[in-house]
Amino acid sequence: MPLVLERRQERSAAIAVISPLLAIALTFATMAVVFAAIGKNPLYALYVYFVEPLTDGYTLSELVVKATPLVMIGVGLALCYIANVWNIGAEGQFTIGAVAGSWIAVATNGTNAGHWVLPAMLAAGTVAGALYAMIPAICKVRFGASEILTSLMLVYVADFFMDYLVRGPWRDPHGMNFPTTADFDPVATVPTLFDGSRVHAGSIAALIVVMLAAVILGRTIKGFEIRLVGAAPRAARFAGFNANQLVVFTFAISGALAGLAGIIEVAGPIGHLQPGISPGYGFTAIIVAFLGRLNPVGVLIAGLFLALTFIGGESAQIALKVPLDLTKVIQGILLFYVLACDSLIVYRVRFIAPQPRAATGSA
């Protein structure tokens, strides 16, 4: 039976809310099939991934820890994607932010420097992330280079740069030759909020970022500019907005947020710079941005959900004896369904009865 997608007269507000939920449901269904295919009990596997982490205080607090960078990066990416600007390199901006902030931590290590260290690290991480993100933005505006490719390629540059630093000049002299810096001093560490958990002040920063972004997008002329340039570029030019300036602006903001998330992660839960500071936060945040409907509050919820897949994935390694890569499979399937379900907001599906095939000309 032929299926047609029919344009709706107006976009459906109800579907806009239902679409992410539908995508999650379809992901569950698909994963159930995948689990069955690899010989695991589908219901138990889904329980391990998506329910068990919620039943325990410690894993709940870990959920917040993992969601913090996802939300912070995801909000910045959402601003880009709304403006039709494709920053795929948040992972690199995250790393550069972590490196730039760590530089201050490493330089002051063991010198009894004052309380200016942490603020200076956060500022350095934010600025470095923004500047690093502006490289692809300026290449796009000046030379017409695709920002999708350039921002992605810069991820690997950042990765190898950090690798060089922690194996070379910044390596901890007492670190038994492990590629890592010395542990940061207390003045170079983001404070935790509760004893016995790793939840730190960065989570509050993420909440503030969500609120600020929601206000900027919904209430200010800058937010209108971002939405208009993305929705109707020619109308945006008619409105007097400069699309090139906005490319640089959105890249800088999202780079700054990714850089801030990077230095908070290093100065908070991890405590030193080392390879593997991110399990792919910068890439997973792309899914967070779309699952959250490019809406800051939606990103907050989506960030918590994607954090669940990371934690579930860790316990599934033990409980189900499946590789950690399966987490990435889940995330990929989720992104696929999110994008597919989004088309239902503007289109509706209709089944049409097959047309009687008739010959050309007179019958």
Place this chain on the structure above:
Amino acid sequence: MVDSGSVGRAFRQPLLRAVGITKHYGDVLANDGVDLDLYPRQIHALLGENGAGKSTLVKVIYGLIQPTAGELQWMGQPIVLTGPAAARALGIGVVFQHFSLFDNLTVAENVALGLDGAESFAAMSARLAQVSRDYGLPLDPRREVWRLSVGERQRIEIVRMLMQDPKLLILDEPTAVLTPQEADQLFAVLERLRDEGRAVLYISHKLDEVKRLCDTATILRAGRKVATCDPRRETVASLARMMVGADIGEVKPRAGRAATTPRLVIRDLSLAPDDPHGVTLRNVSLEVRGGEIAGIAGVAGNGQDELFAALSGERIADSADAVIIDGQAAGEMTITQRRKLGAAFVPEERLGHGTAPRMTLSENALLTGHAASGMVHRGFVDRLKTLATVDKATERFDVRKARRDPEAVSLSGGNLQKFMVGREILREPGVLVVSQPTWGVDAGAAAVIRQALVDLSARGAAVLVISQDLDELMEIADRIAVMFHGRLSEPIDRGRATREKLGLLMGGAGLGTAGTGEARRAVGA
């Protein structure tokens, strides 16, 4: 309702008969049980406003879409058209309003692409030259399309159709892109084709044309057939009433207020285009005084879009003096700075240029109002103010919509146009530049918009209307200049502007390559 067509021809069989054609697009009923009989040796007009369902019916007859219900009969036999190729095989040819030509190919290459390719390219070229000569539609087969005027491009489409020797010819608003003189030539060709025994379906909303040319007229309104009549026995007013379903208000002239000082001055504006197939503006000069409406006529594609962009500031001119708004040299200003000087702009393209289709009307009010209407305080949008603009435009310009603040795309063309003109006029601009203000707009909305422009100028604003619709300009403009190949003629006062004089300028007489000042003055005087 007179059904004269069938009386004298009851014994004759229609070439094509459409019975009860119905077509749904989602919730929209584009055609609702439409009947149509087309006879050989007859020019049949299909009349209706934009959105009445004319294009849908043509697409059904040409096999582009399948009707939801109803039947087509060809010489008495029921047929199902699986596609345009099937329609062409029967002998149905269409010239659409939007041409399908490749700009970088020659005339002959374009024609070859549309034929089945059974004959050699040389033989086809020779036949093309033959057909174009026979019908008085001269064309050079070796010229590239981008060098041709719009009227010549239309000739390619017509000749391409004639080379297939069609029994039924369909022309969709063919005169929209022609000068009056070119239209006369086209009518002579169509009359000859009719006399050769072919059937012609002529789609238009220009009533005097239909009265002059057509033997029968079928009138559509809101997807339904309202009448079939003999247009020569009707008056323009009676045809309009059937088409619109109501009497159309006439524009009330303003109480004779004399034009004052120049508020918009274009001085020797020359500008190369962005786009390689665009038009270069050459030494365009015009003064528009407060209290007057100036019109710019011309066939589409002669630099009107480029001029609008240079006036609005979407393109920056090369010198500040090229555009002067209320005494301020604005040529190098951005569109936002020009709006702050009290200028307002309404572009031709409603969706995607004048408005963001998927944004609400209040957001679209902000789109042009953010710079100079007090809608933004310290970076924050005053949503009460943007909504108030929507409400005021709705009330003052009769914008019809389902909700208080719907998305722009959900409005009909006429209502969206009223909103776009309304949001600018509410700001009481000193200078208003508007391009094609009533293009594709129903007659009722067009009357509201023209009245609004006249009233605005009566309050002292300088209004510049760029339009392809000569009737519109002759109705509301005090002076009319003509654009041709990027040059602008001297303006002609309304009292002295005739269709013939304007038509000659639109065709390039006294302008263009031989455009010396003397020739321009000779035509202008």
